[in-house]
Amino acid sequence: MIRFEGVSRRFAGADRPAVDGIDLAIAEGSTCVLIGPSGCGKSTTLRMVNRLVEPDNGRVLLDGRDVAGVDPVQLRRGIGYVLQGIGLFPHRNVADNVATVPRLLGWKRARTADRVDEMLALVGLDPKDYRDRRPDELSGGQRQRVGVARALAADPAILLMDEPFGAVDPVARDRLQVEIGAILRRLKKTVIIVTHDIDEAMRMGDRVVLMREGRIVQADTPDRVLAAPADGFVESFVGEDRALRRLALTRAGAIAVPGDPGDAPGITGDTSLKDALALLLSSGAEHLAVTGGDGPAVLTLTAIRDTASRES
Known part of the structure; x- marks a missing residue:
């Protein structure tokens, strides 16, 4: 658990x-997204976890231990960190970039090589194709995947992610948010993400x-933030279309009912209600x-309409 006290x-x-x-x-094992306007303190908050910024007052605790009493170098080697600028070493190939922390920790060469291949495969990059490439040979999305592989x-x-997808084009960003979010949940990492993107926050956070x-x-679940904003500032920040954003949080399989769909267009149970609604409107179908x-x-x-209008 990560705890901020005063x-x-x-x-x-x-x-x-x-x-x-x-x-x-x-x-522990949850993803917390810090969001707000520029200058609100979200990045400063994140950087106090790995002591890139020191608090003037209060404590930051990791599993009950005050980080102020931990050597900063050792602390940072035990915390993954992903930046908006990705921060890959341009003179090193992908494998060497991913191997950075294992080598600092003194891992043996064979163990490090196996871990590099495992991490590249985890983030959807075939090790045979990407291990020997340099960062300037990769797309923005591929570089971001390498950055996540290196952090893991x-x-x-614990994984800290400061505007992790801000430098990636919108199409790749949406895909990365879904795929990387699923990976982090599967690995049960404790994650803090800083973003200014409300859709990213709602898509990736267990708590916003x-x-x-x-x-x-x-501070609440994505659905509660959208359904019951605490005040006018929150209501304005999440936007007037928050009902549509709530649809993006619910999967089709959660509200589908048994029945014969006939020749209706098909979707998987993991499809969001927002995407399902888009397909219904574009196809003219009454059901999926x-x-x-x-x-x-x-x-x-x-x-879908009932779900969008329900306040919980």
Whole structure:
């Protein structure tokens, strides 16, 4: 668990604290997304976990241990870190980039090589095709995948991601958010993500923390943030189309009912209701065939509308 207890930080010359007395607990194995306008303190908060920034007051605890008492170098070697700029070493090939921390930890060559291949495969890059390439031979999305592989190479329990997909084109970004999010949940890592993208926050977070002027305004599940904004600031920040954003959080298989779909267009149970609605509208169909469950199932436009309008 990661815990912030009364944590504050003011930078020299600033008229107010960058982080102002926050209290926050992040459960082990969960993904917490920090979001808010520029200058709200989200990146400063993240960087206090690995001591790139030191708090003026309060404590940051990892499994009950104050990070202030841990050697910064050793601390950082045990925490994965992914940046917006990716930060790959341009003079090193992909394998050498991914192997950075295992080598610093003194892993044997064979173990390191096996781990490099395992991590590349995990993020969807065939080791045979990508191991010997240099960063300038990769697309933005591929470089970001390598950055994630490098951050996970030494199997850290904690992963920090600061605007991880901000430099990637929108199409690749959406795909990366889904794929990397699924990987992190499967590995049960404790993750903090900083983003300004509300859709990214809702898609990747188990818990979303909205910040404003160094303080936490609301910390809750994505669905609760969308369904019950804490105040006018949160309501404005998540947008007027928050009902559609809620549809992106629900899978078709969760509300489909058993039935004979006939020749209706087909989707998988993992399809979001937002994507299902788009298909219904574009195809002119009244219902969809949902596959991947225990048997034939049907998703209707009425069910999607009911889900979008329900306040919980």
